[in-house]
Amino acid sequence: MYKILKKKILNPTVTLMEIDAPLVAKKAQPGQFIILRTDENGERVPLTIADYNREKGTVTIIFQIVGATTEALNHMEAGDDLHDFVGPLGQATHTEGKKKVAVVGGGVGCAIAYPVVKKFHEQGTEVHAIVGFRNKDLVILEEEFKDNSSKLFLMSDDGSCGEKGLVTDALKRLIESGEKYDEVITIGPLIMMKFVSKLTKEYGIKTVASMNPVMIDGTGMCGGCRLTVGGKTKFACVDGPEFDAHEIDFDEAMERSTMYRTFERNAHEETCNLLVKEVR
Amino acid sequence: MDVLKKVPVREQDPQVRAHNFEEVCLGYDEKEAKLEASRCLKCMNARCIAGCPVNIDIPGFIREIEKGNPEGAYKVLSNYTALPAVCGRVCPQETQCEERCIRGIKGEPVSIGKLERFAADWARENNIKPDLPTEKKNMKVAVIGSGPASLTCAGDLAKLGYEVTIFEALHEPGGVLVYGIPEFRLPKETVVKTEIENVKALGVKIETNVVIGKSITIDELMEEEGYRAVFIGSGAGLPKFMGIPGENANGVFSANEYLTRNNLMKAFDASYDTPIAAGQTVAVVGGGNVAMDAARTALRLGAKVYIVYRRSEEELPARVEEVHHAKEEGIIFKFLTNPTEILVDDNGWVKGMKCEEMELLEPDASGRRRPVPRKDSEFELPVDTVIMSLGTSPNPMISSTTKGLDLNKYNCIIADEETGQTTKEGVFAGGDAVIGAATVILAMGAGKKAAIAIDKYLTDRQ
Numbered sequence: 001m002y003k004i005l006k007k008k009i010l011n012p013t014v015t016l017m018e019i020d021a022p023l024v025a026k027k028a029q030p031g032q033f034i035i036l037r038t039d040e041n042g043e044r045v046p047l048t049i050a051d052y053n054r055e056k057g058t059v060t061i062i063f064q065i066v067g068a069t070t071e072a073l074n075h076m077e078a079g080d081d082l083h084d085f086v087g088p089l090g091q092a093t094h095t096e097g098k099k100k101v102a103v104v105g106g107g108v109g110c111a112i113a114y115p116v117v118k119k120f121h122e123q124g125t126e127v128h129a130i131v132g133f134r135n136k137d138l139v140i141l142e143e144e145f146k147d148n149s150s151k152l153f154l155m156s157d158d159g160s161c162g163e164k165g166l167v168t169d170a171l172k173r174l175i176e177s178g179e180k181y182d183e184v185i186t187i188g189p190l191i192m193m194k195f196v197s198k199l200t201k202e203y204g205i206k207t208v209a210s211m212n213p214v215m216i217d218g219t220g221m222c223g224g225c226r227l228t229v230g231g232k233t234k235f236a237c238v239d240g241p242e243f244d245a246h247e248i249d250f251d252e253a254m255e256r257s258t259m260y261r262t263f264e265r266n267a268h269e270e271t272c273n274l275l276v277k278e279v280r
Numbered sequence: 281m282d283v284l285k286k287v288p289v290r291e292q293d294p295q296v297r298a299h300n301f302e303e304v305c306l307g308y309d310e311k312e313a314k315l316e317a318s319r320c321l322k323c324m325n326a327r328c329i330a331g332c333p334v335n336i337d338i339p340g341f342i343r344e345i346e347k348g349n350p351e352g353a354y355k356v357l358s359n360y361t362a363l364p365a366v367c368g369r370v371c372p373q374e375t376q377c378e379e380r381c382i383r384g385i386k387g388e389p390v391s392i393g394k395l396e397r398f399a400a401d402w403a404r405e406n407n408i409k410p411d412l413p414t415e416k417k418n419m420k421v422a423v424i425g426s427g428p429a430s431l432t433c434a435g436d437l438a439k440l441g442y443e444v445t446i447f448e449a450l451h452e453p454g455g456v457l458v459y460g461i462p463e464f465r466l467p468k469e470t471v472v473k474t475e476i477e478n479v480k481a482l483g484v485k486i487e488t489n490v491v492i493g494k495s496i497t498i499d500e501l502m503e504e505e506g507y508r509a510v511f512i513g514s515g516a517g518l519p520k521f522m523g524i525p526g527e528n529a530n531g532v533f534s535a536n537e538y539l540t541r542n543n544l545m546k547a548f549d550a551s552y553d554t555p556i557a558a559g560q561t562v563a564v565v566g567g568g569n570v571a572m573d574a575a576r577t578a579l580r581l582g583a584k585v586y587i588v589y590r591r592s593e594e595e596l597p598a599r600v601e602e603v604h605h606a607k608e609e610g611i612i613f614k615f616l617t618n619p620t621e622i623l624v625d626d627n628g629w630v631k632g633m634k635c636e637e638m639e640l641l642e643p644d645a646s647g648r649r650r651p652v653p654r655k656d657s658e659f660e661l662p663v664d665t666v667i668m669s670l671g672t673s674p675n676p677m678i679s680s681t682t683k684g685l686d687l688n689k690y691n692c693i694i695a696d697e698e699t700g701q702t703t704k705e706g707v708f709a710g711g712d713a714v715i716g717a718a719t720v721i722l723a724m725g726a727g728k729k730a731a732i733a734i735d736k737y738l739t740d741r742q
Binding site (some may be wrong): 023024027037041042043045068069083084085086087088089200216217219220221222223224226227228233238252255256258259260264267 | 449450451488489491494495496517518519521523527528529530531533534535536537541545546551552553554555557625628672675677708
């Protein structure tokens with residue numbers, strides 16, 4: 001059992017939790033992920049490590065409520081126990097030897113972008129954080145990004161906070177104004193990463209995308225998370241989750257991400273109904 | 281009774297069992313078991329024993345059953361094996377113990393597997409436990425993985441008095457026994473759980489949710505955590521794909537994924553959260569036991585199922601009993617058929633499979649008949665789901681994070697066949713991690729030999 005030590009609502013659909021998991025905390029690196037199960041009938045869900053504290057033995061996760069499991073997870077409180085929590089899994093972000101980078105995050109992907117930004121900042125790399133949200137109610141970690149990056153560019157679809165526009169608008173402007181990035185790292189919805197990748201390809205800037213396919217075991221034994229990268233099949237859980245964005249078949253990844261959509265919708269509705277009943 | 285024939289075993293009716301996940305084979309009752317045991321000639325130099333990878337005293341336990349003493353039979357078994365209820369069910373006896381049985385020369389061999397299963401099931405139902413170790417050695421040994429090789433090695437070391445901890449990456453121990461082999465061949469709650477509880481009762485600790493190579497490395501276990509020796513039984517879990525067009529479409533699974541969703545995550549049971557896209561018309565590519573398991577699982581989830589195999593029935597690597605069961609249940613076999621492309625619809629889902637017919641050449645130097653495509657034989661098989669069951673290879677995660685642990689060209693850990701000693705001192709390995717995907721009992725045999733070798737290694741160093 002893995003105790004929830006802290007719970008914080010970041011916005012109406014995004015929640016932060018700090019979990020007691022010393023073994024995971026000891027080895028965690030930015031870019032890696034964990035797999036959890038809420039209870040013994042639960043499914044295995046991958047979530048990226050948003051932060052960790054080796055001394056306290058804690059790991060922070062940030063999740064968006066999108067389906068049955070995240071809904072159930074969001075109904076758990078500090079003091080409750082998660083049934084299973086395993087990690088760290090996947091390869092860590094390669095942060096060494098870079099002078100200047102741009103990290104482009106979108107929506108809840110910003111939770112994954114944050115530890116990467118922080119790591120670059122701590123090691124003295126000049127890091128531009130470009131983060132985008134639909135509107136101001138959905139903004140997360142603004143202070144943290146501000147404190148841990150060289151510059152923060154906050155974008156919103158409707159202009160209700162930061163600047164109106166997409167993350168690609170900001171990135172394009174920066175590149176055209178003469179910023180020379182050794183690398184762009186992008187983390188967020190597939191469609192956003194696809195367009196970031198398209199943009200940087202035009203300018204020949206090396207770009208890495210953090211992929212988030214459907215996973216079960218997360219240790220390389222099923223291939224449910226496979227993607228095509230550079231014409232070859234890769235397993236995101238062991239070969240990734242980060243890959244050269246210019247080599248990723250994003251269209252295939254987007255199709256694969258819809259595989260269980262109907263199941264997910266049904267399960268989510270069922271969970272919601274169940275929880276509503278409990279409240280009554 | 282006809283002594284040339286096995287006492288028949290009761291099974292669920294094929295029409296009924298095709299729609300449920302209950303065990304197909306119902307096993308012998310006491311009367312049937314005694315009758316079958318009486319067919320054993322109790323050979324002095326029993327050839328069956330040599331056919332068993334863990335060399336169970338077969339006439340010895342059968343004699344106890346015949347005497348009406350199933351408890352005694354179980355005690356004999358548990359001197360040799362930690363998992364008799366599992367092996368009695370899933371071993372390919374026809375190529376092991378039963379193949380050597382003298383009765384088999386003129387008639388059917390003694391049904392050794394079913395008798396082993398009977399004794400183990402009787403012990404479980406009557407709450408008989410294996411004898412607990414008395415000796416204590418005060419030395420820690422780590423076992424990586426909790427499949428059959430590891431459970432056997434851990435159990436044997438615990439009996440010798442070692443403090444054994446098993447590290448398992450998944451949330452449930454058992455390896456292929458829980459994620460791979462389906463409920464209808466090997467019930468999880470009763471059979472697998474009980475045998476794992478029996479291993480724990482010997483004093484073996486099991487730590488789940490620990491991924492060796494990620495959460496902690498073997499070097500750290502030995503240098504920082506005080507483990508004096510390590511046994512790697514991490515199996516061969518990395519699925520192979522064909523590399524044909526369309527293989528990443530929605531609706532294409534590795535057998536490992538399909539079976540894990542269903543067996544470990546219990547997707548067939550609505551009270552569990554994990555979904556499965558079961559399919560209406562399913563093609564399973566491959567001819568091994570895993571292919572049979574995947575096909576029979578898809579059938580139980582309501583699909584029409586084809587097995588697509590590039591050689592002929594004669595070359596099927598699956599157990600004869602399981603092929604027979606699959607046919608009875610209505611699985612359609614397409615032999616001498618090889619997929620060349622998976623056809624995908626506009627939404628990215630499988631809509632069919634392009635195949636070609638094959639013919640077999642004369643046996644080559646290796647004795648295998650090589651399949652070659654027949655000219656202009658291409659056809660389309662309309663299916664909405666494809667399950668790739670082409671075998672698995674060892675996962676390099678452990679070897680790549682352990683100093684001095686060498687692999688061969690198939691990514692298998694190099695280990696001495698008799699002792700399991702690897703290229704790294706104090707580290708032993710066995711099972712599929714060493715020989716590639718094989719059988720439960722071979723893995724157990726390797727676990728057993730390694731336990732003896734680890735004991736010798738640690739004793740010599742004292």
